[in-house]
Amino acid sequence: MDLVFRANRAITPDGGTAADVGVRDGRIVAVAERGRLVGDRVVELAEDEVLLPGLVDTHVHVNDPGRAEWEGFATATRAAAAGGVTTIVDMPLNSLPPTTSVDALEVKRAAARGNAHVDVGFWGGIVPGNLADLRPLHDAGVFGFKCFLIHSGVDEFPHVSSAQLAASLTELRSFDALAIVHAEHPSDVTEPGPDYPGFLASRPHRAEHHAIADLVRVARETGARVHVLHLSSGEALSEVEAAKEEGLRLTAETCPHYLTFVAEEIGDRATQFKCCPPIRDAANRELVWRGLRAGSIDLVVSDHSPCTPELKEGDFATAWGGIASLQLGLSAVWTQARQRGHALTDVVRWMAAGPAELVGLRRKGRIAEGHDADLVVFAPDEAFVVDRAALHHRNPVTPYHGRPLAGVVRQTWLRGKRITGDRPQGRLLSRGDA
Template sequence: MELGSTVSAVRSKRVLVGNEVRPAVVIIKDGKIQSIFSDHNFSGDNAHKVLDVGDSVVMPGIVDCHVHVNEPGRTTWEGFWTATRAAAAGGVTTIVDMPLNSIPPTVTLDHFHEKMREAAGKCFVDTAFWGGVIPGNELELRPMIQAGVAGFKCFLIHSGVEEFPHVTDYDLHTAMKQLQGTGSVLLSQYMTKYRAGDSDELYSTFLQSRPDAMETEAIRTVTDLCLQYQVRCHIVHLSSAEPLKLIQEARQAGAPLTVETTHHYLSLSAENIPAGATQFKCCPPIRGHANREQLWSALKNGQIDMVVSDHSPCTPDLKKLDSGDFTQAWGGISSLQFGLPLFWSSASKRGFKLPDVVRLLSQKTAQLCSLDNQKGSLAPGYDADLVIWDPERDFEVKEDSIHHKNKLTPYLGLTLQGVVCATILRGRLVYREGSFFPEPLGKHLLIPHGKHQAQL
């Protein structure tokens, strides 16, 4: 079947239907899943273009709700064309773009419209957008909700870029009052300030400058607000297991609170980061091995809701590899294309099964941004977004196979388990075995809040 073809049916010996993996045929009509048949109940006919993928796994496409695309303004770092191609190659069928590090950031209705104009005609997968909360923009929040943003992100300490200032307690209370009753969600990010240490090239110095206690205190601010206002709140990129007890207590007290962690906090550990290897720098930092195992336990018992990439690329010079100075290097890791195999490589060794992958990488992420009525599930009525992959096959991450604009990543040379064979977006074959359909078929997803329903 040619790239770009409209697929009428997908047959496999391993289709993820609910929590069960079984032989099935997925019938697709008008870009939606129409029905799912047991293989022996499907006779097939000429009307169905059947894509038979043997025993490759068929499951819902990944929904990555934490991606920095950086367009407009910093397209040398990344852009919609390269980011969404990389997403398609990784079985990601929906991304949600963060309001920074683009210039201008998505903090006003005008900026949101500018962002959508920039993204038009460049997306190989479907794309939704987060807005931002900064000091003084509280009157922009409701208009942005009506226009279709997925929710809002704020920083509790310096964001790393001047055009996206952090909020004060006053700003948080003002924003929460605006968000009450809207059904929208506030994402909170905490960074910590660098304190000088022994050597700027040692990862341990950088790690000591951002202790667990600072992450816990920032999260305490969010849990208190969440309880007070009963506005949905979400903790982005949890790196430390220390605040988990606090998060659990807030939930038990009735806080509508969710939390994510990222592939790098689950795959990497501080003990294995060499001196000067600034490609590993991210904020908050990658912590120790024992902490990583606690995150895995929390994921297994439901304390952490979802796993995302936090794809945060930059140009190689900003990583300061020549000096190896962790204090000066940009903090961010590129992993959008490799989220599924990164997760599966570690998760499969810890007793996680394929339904867990769908729950943590597709369903819960779609739920966070109010897309769970059309994305993240393999069921009739949902968009026919499918990833077809081989969980048993290994591959090595090589530079020439990376589709991000900039190829620098801590995963270079790593052997991962799980090869994405093909990606189907709303019934169209957009990626297969290293090749893309040349026309970007992705749509903008405008999030319906209440009666405000729209889609471009």
């Protein structure tokens, strides 16, 4: 074998165990009892280190091309690698042009080519008027299609009506593509106030509950596969749970910030915490954790949505809504998970295996024979305090600044090669890549 990773603990589909992981030509070819495998090179983990599969983050806004001053592929993917993420799937909006046609997809791929430190796939977009573009985008390799039920935050990516959602899901059902949905209902959202309580009141629980109920109804009528993005409301989980019990093909995700922060701790000018849907109160946070524990929520992804520092200035009525966290998700989730009795096996399921399964990446997200040798050396008991100046994101804006977290990523490997940040080695992925 080219390479053997020797770990006192490795997180495999069978749990945490002492293991050797053998690699040949960038692929895992053997997982055996520790000390059994022989390779040209052996990477022996320290006593305090655990070998994890590379994380898969299916909710990342890179914003390149068009708004590369917000974030770009080189900086985003370097941050991803520093946080143990070896595959991202880029959202179709906030870049210019948005990824709503094959031509726009090719522009996006050109921006990413040669600039990615991790593997990168792409979502397509559903907007009014692009129904005829969906099948060609699917054939061109996007992993599914994103739409908004409310204003997206950028005018070039408008939201869809109920009728347009139904027509789009009917079209996607014809070739069994996945729809991923920003589920807040515009009828329940009001103008935000400048302070945090005023902003939170403008996007109440019922906005998510109402939107998910509408989405469930259309999913039932069309038979389409649907995925609820960035669920923040514990009250809306009842709709997700009922849909799953009914047998509808519906999944849901949440994000590290909804599992970490609480509204009670957010000051009126702390706009680095602004996101949509919003961070809610402490009791709600525990409801979201309960949904994750029960399996009502399937996965955890970042919704990394950065911007320039200037766009975060002002108050909660005017500042950009988005949280930059791509580099910190693993540590943030692990910090909270361990306090609630969860193990690293749970975190790996939520942040590696689950997202890979959502988009059909059959060689990602697991330490198992036949999978890509995307691996992370993680020290779960080492603590650190987040310093925004030490992050690889393009702009040093994050609500995690100054926050103590547990768990440090010491090494990240992509297909058996260590990511150093010196030379991009990521590949552009298409739907169906095994």
